[in-house]
Amino acid sequence: MRLHNHRGPRCPWILAALAFVIAANPRAFPAAPYAFSGQQAFDYLKRDVAFGPRPAGSAALEASRQWILSELRRDGCQVREDKFTADTPIGNIPMANLICVLPGRQKEMVMVTGHYDTKLFKKFRFVGANDGGSSTGLLLELARVLAHQPHRLTYWLVFFDGEEAMVHWSATDGTYGSRHMVARLTADGKLGRIKAMILVDMVAEDHLDIRRDMNSTASLNKLVFSTAERLGYSSYFHANRTTGIDDDHVPFVDAGVSAIDIIGLHYGPGDGLFGGYWHTAQDTVEHCSPASLTIVGRVVLSTLDALDKPSK
Numbered sequence: 272m273r274l275h276n277h278r279g280p281r282c283p284w285i286l287a288a289l290a291f292v293i294a295a296n297p298r299a300f301p302a303a304p305y306a307f308s309g310q311q312a313f314d315y316l317k318r319d320v321a322f323g324p325r326p327a328g329s330a331a332l333e334a335s336r337q338w339i340l341s342e343l344r345r346d347g348c349q350v351r352e353d354k355f356t357a358d359t360p361i362g363n364i365p366m367a368n369l370i371c372v373l374p375g376r377q378k379e380m381v382m383v384t385g386h387y388d389t390k391l392f393k394k395f396r397f398v399g400a401n402d403g404g405s406s407t408g409l410l411l412e413l414a415r416v417l418a419h420q421p422h423r424l425t426y427w428l429v430f431f432d433g434e435e436a437m438v439h440w441s442a443t444d445g446t447y448g449s450r451h452m453v454a455r456l457t458a459d460g461k462l463g464r465i466k467a468m469i470l471v472d473m474v475a476e477d478h479l480d481i482r483r484d485m486n487s488t489a490s491l492n493k494l495v496f497s498t499a500e501r502l503g504y505s506s507y508f509h510a511n512r513t514t515g516i517d518d519d520h521v522p523f524v525d526a527g528v529s530a531i532d533i534i535g536l537h538y539g540p541g542d543g544l545f546g547g548y549w550h551t552a553q554d555t556v557e558h559c560s561p562a563s564l565t566i567v568g569r570v571v572l573s574t575l576d577a578l579d580k581p582s583k
């Protein structure tokens with residue numbers, strides 16, 4: 272390749288013509304066409320929270336579901352709604368996982384997942400801005416970015432219903448959507464197509480504190496935390512601090528799929544894990560940060576990029 276130095280009288284004309292085209296149609300040459308925007312993800316979060324408390328089976332969750340589906344269709348996703356009935360301690364509840372499929376050249380797939388339900392609380396108003404809203408916002412923004420980006424692998428962006436326990440967290444109360452999906456993909460013989468499953472949960476906290484989860488697959492931990500370090504985010508992704516989280520990734524890990532949970536552990540002013548706002552009336556938009564969504568979004572996109580490269 273040779274580098275041409277275009278110093279000469281034609282160059283200003285070309286620049287002037289280009290400037291005119293951009294001025295006439297700002298969408299023609301956007302500066303960074305489909306870069307991940309934490310602000311955009313945060314706007315999605317706010318719109319989701321505006322539906323109010325969104326426990327599984329509620330009218331508010333149904334309204335949120337229709338809004339998510341319409342946003343995904345607008346991004347050009349192939350959208351699937353996988354409805355099922357969950358047997359919970361408070362009776363049968365209709366639920367639905369939402370799947371945005373972005374086909375690649377290969378059937379092998381990477382999933383990015385999160386939950387869009389919020390925990391049911393009767394004694395206070397729980398809107399789940401971070402716990403439910405942040406994963407929803409981040410996934411919607413990822414759909415917007417990935418729909419316009421070439422990729423080898425097939426991507427599934429999955430919004431799980433029923434992550435939260437209806438009464439008390441246990442092996443059978445909670446993770447309804449992810450357990451249903453693993454059962455479904457196992458029955459369809461598609462589980463083996465998953466190269467990696469990346470879960471995001473509570474990723475909009477102000478003081479982002481993500482630790483290496485020992486229930487996640489070691490090789491994915493290594494990839495995600497080294498990616499975060501390369502991007503200059505090691506003060507948010509603490510590779511040397513460990514935790515053990517039970518979440519929507521566990522049914523996948525138990526079924527032999529490589530999976531990781533990227534989860535914020537310091538939400539609020541307290542020193543303890545989850546910081547004090549988790550599962551309280553304080554889980555509100557004011558306590559969420561677009562900057563944190565940007566950091567996690569960039570790490571997820573760079574991880575996807577690394578996974579998309581054919582292994583040597």
Ligand SMILES: [Zn+2]
Nearest residue numbers: 390402435550
């Ligand atoms: Zn929760």
